[in-house]
Amino acid sequence: MRQLLEAGVHFGHQTRRWNPKMRSYLFGVRNGVHVIDLEQTVPLLHQALVALRDVAAGGGRILFVGTKRQASKPIAETGRRCGQYYVNHRWLGGMLTNWKAISARSRHSPISNRRWPTKPPA
Template identity: 60%
Template sequence: MAYVTMKQMLETGVHFGHQTRRWNPKMRPYIFGARNGIHIMDLQQTVKLFRKAHDFISDAVAKGGKVLFIGTKRQAQESIAAEATRAGMFHVTHRWMGGTLTNFQTIKGRIERLKNLEEMFGDGTIKRFPKKEIVMMGREVKKLTLALGGIKDLNGAPAVAFVIDPKREHIAILECRKLGIPVVAVVDSNCDPDMVDYIIPGNDDAIRAIKLFAAHMADACLEGAARRKEDNEIEAEKTKATEKAAAPKKAAPKKPAAPKKEAAPVAPVEAKVEEAPAAKAEEAAKEAK
């Protein structure tokens, strides 16, 4: 499990906040001090809170949840899209469309429209339409892809939202809060931490800092997915073993009976025939003479 280190944060400028005059007083507990009119974030707290957020996202994915990466500011678009894609998650990197989550059925209709247009361009059926309509459809595909391409395969509310700059993405966060979706966010010194469930105090403007956080959150998703896969394999093995134990045992095949031995023939016994009484008397008379 790879956490962000303080050295990495210092190298990428995570500790730099906004100008002191632009701060939000609610961020006071997470600020170390000020230098040249710029607030300096307390990186010891950032390291600790990052680990908490990292573990929360990893556990959510391990339970089968999906994470929605949100970062529509120019500095965040490329990193958020790339890391969300690497982790197999969803992302919104251009203007957040109101109702993306709270009115998802309507958004789903637009997603279906995008998929149909992509299919038509892919299989060549688009050629049946006049050239002017093809051009208009091409523009529609481009527009829908920018707005919805990152959530094209989203079938319902995500388990977690990871946000860069909650002040800019306040509409998205309000929708998440309304639906009870936990929010993990990189919170700069000018943001309201009360809007976020798992805050990561740090610079939300520097490209390198954003890339660092996005990459490690993507790693957290991949770790959770690996744990889920391992758990499923173990569960499958247990189920297989249980079914095998519950299956009726087959009776062992009976051995063929040994052939019976034939009894040896018995010699006939000659019956003694008793002599008639008359013959005995005649023999006795002869002896008397």
């Protein structure tokens, strides 16, 4: 939990930009920013990591997405290291729901990896 705190993972959005469905996952508000409850985050993050491990162990594909500037490099490094797909720049609408049109329209894959997928990563 200390690493999450040091990384600032507990800082959410400004209070005026929030979804009420997140209420049960919030610890409180500080300086007009929601603070995420890390007591709930840690076990749920562990569940997500176990699920990702199971997908990878079963030969499945994983799509890492992080389009913010500070996430761009770690997302690319993680995707490459795992041999999985990643998007670390602009997310194009339809990349998952309309892959055929998106991939035909683009000269370069918006999803990076060594191979060009014919189907969207699932």
